[in-house]
Amino acid sequence: MNLAQSVLAVNDDLPIKTNLPVHSGKVRSVYWLKAEDSQRLIAEKNYDVEPNTPLAIMVISDRISAFDCVWHGEGGLQGVPGKGAALNAISNHWFSLFKQHGLADSHILDIPHPFVWIVQKAKPVMIEAIARQYITGSMWRSYEKGEREFCGITLPEGLSKDQKLPEKLITPSTKGILKGIPNVPEADDANIANKDIIDNFDAFNFKSKEDVSLYQRLLLEGFDLISTELAKIDQTFVDTKFEFGYVKNSAGTDKLIYMDEVGTPDSSRIWDTAEYNNGNIVENSKEGFRQMLLNHFPDPDILLNKNRMPEREALAKNNALPAEALMDVSRTYRNIAEKITGRTIQLSENPKEEIINILKSDFDLIK
Incomplete structure (x- = not known):
């Protein structure tokens, strides 16, 4: 082939x-x-x-x-x-x-x-619904720099990289650029506090304040279901992003639904549990590819600094990655899917x- x-x-x-x-x-x-x-x-x-x-x-x-x-x-x-x-x-x-x-x-x-x-x-809800069970990735990078407040939640001192959090956290961010909402930065992927979502529920396309609680319940229950199922195959569900929206059924009734994708290596971090218990992180998600890119290029700041987007786009356009790097991703994705x-x-x-x-x-x- x-x-x-x-x-x-x-x-x-x-x-x-x-x-x-x-x-x-x-x-x-x-x-x-x-x-x-x-x-x-x-x-x-x-x-x-x-x-x-x-x-x-x-x-x-x-x-x-x-x-x-x-x-x-x-x-x-x-x-x-x-x-x-x-x-x-x-x-x-x-x-x-x-x-x-x-x-x-x-x-x-x-x-x-x-x-x-x-x-x-x-009709999409304008929120990237994120739940986290471990401190890693962007949250760890910010925590390491001294940040302690995330989406209105204050984290304790003394946490270590990749450690399980004291409790599961909901750390939503904006989906697209939303304008004119108090305390909400006019930027894509900006962290937002739950209070600001409730106070401005209609600006985020929620039908009611009660639906803000519903989205949180569906996020956490969906997270727990996936986490339980992954544990059966010795995998750890680390964090994830869900998206929600409204549709009407044949009777014309509005209902809040899951949309886009859920629990995939693109939208979630999944770790091999046995390796984690031995102090190693083995990614069964796109995070492994991200780390490869950070190691592959001599100036990783281009990939992390949003002010360097033109350089980053040129990097992606002008550099063919080793074929084996993409085949590694292929094996990771197909293995976890199977x-x-x-x-x-x-x-x-x-x-x-x-x-x-x-x-x-x-x-x-x-x-």
Whole structure:
């Protein structure tokens, strides 16, 4: 198999029926369906949404982003083989378990292909919902510099790197740049205190103050469920980011749901428990890739300093990483996905062709 060909790097050029521009993020591309196709699928597939709900095809890629840049490798490797399928498989697994345990639904209505979700339009809550069980990463870097207050929470003195925190913390940040909210910096990923969310719940797109408590409960219960399941396969759930939004069901009732992805190596830190107990950190998440980048380049400040974004973007564009570094990520992602789901992650020889064929034959969505 040609590894470069098995990678789905460009995912915004599929001939899917749409009359809107394709929205392409760092990893996923979103194709909003024409109204007549959305309505047809809702009727044909009996999706539990309002008949006029806009639907979209969400296609994941194998691109890898870190430090707000997309990276590539030698030999024409424009992504990580198996990464997209692994991420979707893990999210699908957790979303299904959340539903089984009565937590909340997700935005996903159908899974036609390992790279593809059919989703309903949601109104996003403008919060990156973050929960932490250990002090590491950005929190540790700030703590080491003397910071003790995070999102209105004061941490005790004397904590060590990678130590388990005295209690699980919710440390939300802004999703996008929000303007005119007291005490909330007008910046993406800015830390915010729970009191400021409650006092300005509508500015964050919450329907009520009670829903702020609901999001916290869904975050912590989702975290605990994943943590319990990972413990069964000797993995430690360190920290994670969830996203939430509102949708309407077929009766027109608003409901708060999980959206984007959950419990994946892209959105969470997962450590090997046996290694941690022996004093070693073995990452089963993107953190290992981030550390590789920090070690690979002579001036890691470029990757950590937001004021050096132009230099960072040039670094990512002009430097092909060793192919083995991307294959390390491939093994990490596929191994943890297979442990979590109990299923093999198959590398596709031509994912784009497969996606087009299934969306044409089963959904009549190809031009």
